[in-house]
Amino acid sequence: MTSEAPLSSQTVDAIWDLFGPLDPPSVDDAALLALALGVADQATRLACAQAMLASPSAQTRYLVVRARVRDQLGLEPDFAGTLGLPARAELFVSRLAQTARSIERLAAEGRWTDAEARLRSQTSDLRAAWRLAGSAGLWEEAEEMVRALIFPMMEMRAAEEFSELLALGYQASEALDKPKLRSILLSYEGVWFARLGDPARARELWWERVELNRSLGNPVAEADALLDIADSLRQFGDQAGLLAMLDKVERAVVSSGRPDLEAGFWGLLAEDRLDKGDVATAIEHGVRALEILRRAENAIGVAPHVRFTAARAFTADKRYGEALELLADCLETCVENGQASSAAATLTELAVALEASGGIGLARRCLEVSFAIHRELGTRHVKTAEKAVEDLAARHPEKSDDRLTPPGEAWVSESSAILAILRDLRSAPAPS
Amino acid sequence: MKAAAGDRFAQELALVVGEEEATAQEAFGRLTDLVRPAALRRLMRQGANAQDAQDAVQTALADLWKARRSLTARTGGAWYALVRLAVARAHARRWKKETTDATLVQEWGIPPQDMPSLDVAFAVAEDRRSLSRAADALWLGNATEEAELGAAAIQLVLRHRIEIEEAAATFGVSTERVQRWLRDPAVVARALYSALCWPGDDLAGHVLRPEAPLTPRELDRLMGGGAEAISLAGWTNLEARVVCWRLRNGMSEDEIVQVSGRSLARHEVEAILAKAREAIPYARIALTMRQGLEASGDPTPLAKAGLWKRMAFEYALRELSQPIVVELAKPPAEVAPFPLTPDQINNWLSGGRLARQLAEFLLKEMS
Numbered sequence: 001m002t003s004e005a006p007l008s009s010q011t012v013d014a015i016w017d018l019f020g021p022l023d024p025p026s027v028d029d030a031a032l033l034a035l036a037l038g039v040a041d042q043a044t045r046l047a048c049a050q051a052m053l054a055s056p057s058a059q060t061r062y063l064v065v066r067a068r069v070r071d072q073l074g075l076e077p078d079f080a081g082t083l084g085l086p087a088r089a090e091l092f093v094s095r096l097a098q099t100a101r102s103i104e105r106l107a108a109e110g111r112w113t114d115a116e117a118r119l120r121s122q123t124s125d126l127r128a129a130w131r132l133a134g135s136a137g138l139w140e141e142a143e144e145m146v147r148a149l150i151f152p153m154m155e156m157r158a159a160e161e162f163s164e165l166l167a168l169g170y171q172a173s174e175a176l177d178k179p180k181l182r183s184i185l186l187s188y189e190g191v192w193f194a195r196l197g198d199p200a201r202a203r204e205l206w207w208e209r210v211e212l213n214r215s216l217g218n219p220v221a222e223a224d225a226l227l228d229i230a231d232s233l234r235q236f237g238d239q240a241g242l243l244a245m246l247d248k249v250e251r252a253v254v255s256s257g258r259p260d261l262e263a264g265f266w267g268l269l270a271e272d273r274l275d276k277g278d279v280a281t282a283i284e285h286g287v288r289a290l291e292i293l294r295r296a297e298n299a300i301g302v303a304p305h306v307r308f309t310a311a312r313a314f315t316a317d318k319r320y321g322e323a324l325e326l327l328a329d330c331l332e333t334c335v336e337n338g339q340a341s342s343a344a345a346t347l348t349e350l351a352v353a354l355e356a357s358g359g360i361g362l363a364r365r366c367l368e369v370s371f372a373i374h375r376e377l378g379t380r381h382v383k384t385a386e387k388a389v390e391d392l393a394a395r396h397p398e399k400s401d402d403r404l405t406p407p408g409e410a411w412v413s414e415s416s417a418i419l420a421i422l423r424d425l426r427s428a429p430a431p432s
Numbered sequence: 433m434k435a436a437a438g439d440r441f442a443q444e445l446a447l448v449v450g451e452e453e454a455t456a457q458e459a460f461g462r463l464t465d466l467v468r469p470a471a472l473r474r475l476m477r478q479g480a481n482a483q484d485a486q487d488a489v490q491t492a493l494a495d496l497w498k499a500r501r502s503l504t505a506r507t508g509g510a511w512y513a514l515v516r517l518a519v520a521r522a523h524a525r526r527w528k529k530e531t532t533d534a535t536l537v538q539e540w541g542i543p544p545q546d547m548p549s550l551d552v553a554f555a556v557a558e559d560r561r562s563l564s565r566a567a568d569a570l571w572l573g574n575a576t577e578e579a580e581l582g583a584a585a586i587q588l589v590l591r592h593r594i595e596i597e598e599a600a601a602t603f604g605v606s607t608e609r610v611q612r613w614l615r616d617p618a619v620v621a622r623a624l625y626s627a628l629c630w631p632g633d634d635l636a637g638h639v640l641r642p643e644a645p646l647t648p649r650e651l652d653r654l655m656g657g658g659a660e661a662i663s664l665a666g667w668t669n670l671e672a673r674v675v676c677w678r679l680r681n682g683m684s685e686d687e688i689v690q691v692s693g694r695s696l697a698r699h700e701v702e703a704i705l706a707k708a709r710e711a712i713p714y715a716r717i718a719l720t721m722r723q724g725l726e727a728s729g730d731p732t733p734l735a736k737a738g739l740w741k742r743m744a745f746e747y748a749l750r751e752l753s754q755p756i757v758v759e760l761a762k763p764p765a766e767v768a769p770f771p772l773t774p775d776q777i778n779n780w781l782s783g784g785r786l787a788r789q790l791a792e793f794l795l796k797e798m799s
Contacts, residue, residue: 013474
């Protein structure tokens with residue numbers, strides 16, 4: 001080995017083959033953010049240093065993260081005299097928690113498009129902040145962000161973010177000893193699995209919610225969860241399961257003292273009758289549900305569903321005027337609350353009633369907006385929605401030249417335009 | 433480092449030639465895991481495609497398993513040399529190449545006097561990061577984790593002009609510590625090396641779009657012809673691919689003419705590469721860092737040979753030809769200033785001098 005004789009070219013090649021090039025170590029933005037905020041542990045600091053030394057792109061990403069932090073915190077360009085690094089972490093999380101609340105407010109005011117745009121533009125910082133809140137044990141801020149963001153993330157079908165928020169929320173509920181937070185999360189997680197087409201898992205979660213609220217002595221949430229389970233059994237055709245629990249659900253909703261839940265129960269019975277083609281009883285249950293709904297003070301959760309069911313029953317009975325009235329109310333609520341998937345279902349049902357009552361052009365527009373929403377959300381109903389548009393065009397070829405281009409993300413404004421036309425129709429004599 | 437690597441190899445081999453079939457199989461699996469990547473790289477450097485290389489290596493290892501009772505390799509280097517020969521035979525058989533054992537040994541065989549160097553290379557190849565650390569330690573000086581933290585902090589200070597106080601707080605140390613790092617030649621050399629020798633993907637991404645460097649995925653799209661959505665100011669799609677062929681794949685001008693399907697003449701390729709050279713940021717970074725070092729009182733780390741040898745070794749690992757190494761290293765060396773000439777680079781790389789130097793260093797470390 002001490003000889004100065006050069007190695008043979010074969011040996012040099014063999015050594016190069018054994019050595020080979022190294023892949024640079026990678027590091028994620030959360031680690032870089034922790035570094036920029038001065039809250040990284042030693043292992044994270046070392047991982048960041050190694051990645052930054054191995055690749056300038058990690059340095060560029062670090063500088064971008066650092067600039068974003070400064071922007072969020074409104075820091076001076078110079079380091080000296082500004083807030084120390086560890087205090088920045090807390091400030092960063094609390095600033096982003098404010099952002100989360102403002103998004104929640106926008107959604108609550110019905111400005112769903114603004115809320116969604118803000119959420120999309122801030123997702124990266126919000127994600128960083130909730131991760132930081134979890135790792136730094138800032139559980140109150142974590143809870144605040146989870147409560148504000150979990151519904152919009154679910155509606156946007158942001159699977160990764162939804163899962164992260166869910167896990168963080170469960171951790172926060174443990175750390176803060178807030179079982180009510182856990183109950184809310186079980187409800188959302190159930191809805192998520194139901195939408196993914198896994199009703200068994202959804203019902204497991206809702207049963208867990210039932211047990212939890214029973215032990216907490218919270219009859220309202222218990223009845224709400226039972227209603228979710230019963231509706232899931234109905235939707236997926238488990239008649240025996242549904243029948244076995246109807247008494248229990250009725251007792252629970254009555255003892256909850258909440259008219260909205262009671263209305264939801266009668267709406268569920270109406271749906272069940274409708275599924276079986278028993279239109280007369282469906283109308284009877286639907287009307288009862290609507291009457292109870294009128295007494296309810298806060299029925300945002302169930303009102304569209306109840307109206308929707310009653311409207312379907314009226315449509316089935318060819319009472320299109322009453323159906324359109326209810327569906328318009330239903331659509332209005334969906335627009336106000338940013339419930340895109342419910343709006344799509346309502347628009348489809350509106351199209352049925354409109355087509356039957358001669359409003360072909362408006363029916364077409366409803367179906368196109370519905371299709372656009374399904375496409376945007378990537379739901380499993382996309383193909384059905386598209387086919388509904390095509391089928392309507394095939395049934396009414398004379399109207400096929402005025403096809404509207406679906407608006408993509410602008411479903412709120414399009415739905416509002418449809419509502420305005422429906423209101424005009426309301427003031428005119430009811431269609432025959 | 434890997435003091436027990438030789439012993440471990442001998443133990444594994446004893447299991448392979450032993451009577452117990454299941455144990456032998458497991459040991460053989462562990463030994464083949466150690467050499468498979470290098471054998472694949474070897475064949476692919478010879479022009480085989482990925483599938484052919486996989487098949488040839490698989491066949492070679494199956495041959496060796498059949499002959500395991502008569503295996504004579506007693507060291508890791510000898511084991512790898514044997515695998516290389518077996519792979520060459522399997523590859524030749526597969527393509528019915530006319531070749532004799534004599535020519536194979538000539539082309540693929542390792543001279544016995546070189547075996548100690550190959551043994552050392554084999555011993556460290558198992559832990560690839562330790563190889564990189566060893567190269568850092570040999571040519572840049574102390575290569576501890578502390579030095580890595582320091583080098584990253586110093587890059588923030590010298591290259592990105594972040595204040596010492598912030599760099600210190602970022603890495604959880606005192607400002608005095610960062611100031612000490614700034615005076616530590618090994619830490620500064622590590623920072624300089626990292627700033628002046630980027631991975632090929634990073635360099636190509638930066639040259640094509642400095643304001644928002646292209647990611648490896650975008651570069652892949654560009655190379656695959658699906659780059660319509662990537663906006664590049666000042667580069668046509670074909671020019672951008674030429675830049676990638678050079679900086680990602682290390683191709684010569686003639687190879688680029690070939691791979692472009694002769695849609696470009698050599699002088700056109702040369703013009704594109706000249707434009708790319710203008711956009712390589714190393715000289716500018718060297719100047720920024722030299723100014724920072726001058727301000728802190730000692731600009732000499734840029735002028736030390738170890739920094740440039742480490743760079744040459746890295747480029748050789750990436751299989752860049754000497755003209756490309758010169759193209760990348762000379763402009764910052766001029767700023768340093770360091771007298772880096774093509775002859776100097778040739779002197780370091782020819783005959784595996786740097787590889788031997790590293791092997792000797794590792795042998796000393798391991799003893």
